[in-house]
Amino acid sequence: MRTRDEVTLQVAPRLFARARTPAELLDLPLTELQAILRPAAFAETKARHLRAIARRAVDDYGGALPCQEAALLALPGIGPKCAHLGLGIACGLPFIAVDIHVHRVTNRWGYVRTRSPEETMRALEQQLPRAYWVEINRLLVPFGKHICTGTLPRCTACPVLPYCQQVGVRYHRSPNETGSVPAG
Ligand code: SF4
Incomplete structure (x- = not known):
């Protein structure tokens, strides 16, 4: 079951109010991160994925994910649509995100x-x-x-x-x- 946009719009500001960067996200206790995400579908899984992605960003990429398709697709929970949204919007590269x-x-x-x-x-x-x-x-x-x-x-x-x-x-x-x- 996917998370409705209305729920994402509630959850995202609450998350960004506590953690703006991968390093800040790693400082959040997992239970608090799960509680922030809880209105979303599969909040526990998403919390684990977010922490793993933040860990990779900090340990392997100096704190920010690279604008590289292969690197993004190697992250947990990230498929072509999500990777292409990031590459297109955050990186300004020509990628099509198909949902x-x-x-x-x-x-x-x-x-x-x-x-x-x-x-x-x-x-x-x-x-x-x-x-x-x-x-x-x-x-x-x-x-x-x-x-x-x-x-x-x-x-x-x-x-x-x-x-x-x-x-x-x-x-x-x-x-x-x-x-x-x-x-x-
Ligand atoms: S099927 Fe075609 S005409 Fe009907 S709402 Fe979709 S785009 Fe518009």
Whole structure:
């Protein structure tokens, strides 16, 4: 189960109020770190991963993680999406972060035809202009949460309806939001 953004927005400021750097995070007792993270899913596991990552940053990299994909992917709990978010946002490098929203939306558009976020990432790397590699995540995550939702997307209110192939969309939300209507 993934942590909802609303919970992340509560937890992150509380964590940063106690620890702004990897070194400060290592000074936090594990029980306190777990308590700070507890509203999040798998808080105990995340606390262990955060400490291990902070330890690696301090011991191996002088206190700050490097802007290197392989180094980030070697950290516990870090997959391609998370690594690419860090490389794109913190390091300013061209990397595409694909989560379930980016995957779903680009497939419904018909822009890619893929079966997993990893496949979508590789397909986007082939055809999406580099200028959009970092910002596609920031743009499509809220779009996928509020417009192109997993079930019953809001196609009649969607600004890109004229350009969208609506792949796999059989029904979308009715304009008055009370039910569904067939797509197409
Ligand atoms: S038209 Fe519908 S399926 Fe296409 S992007 Fe908009 S909400 Fe999603």
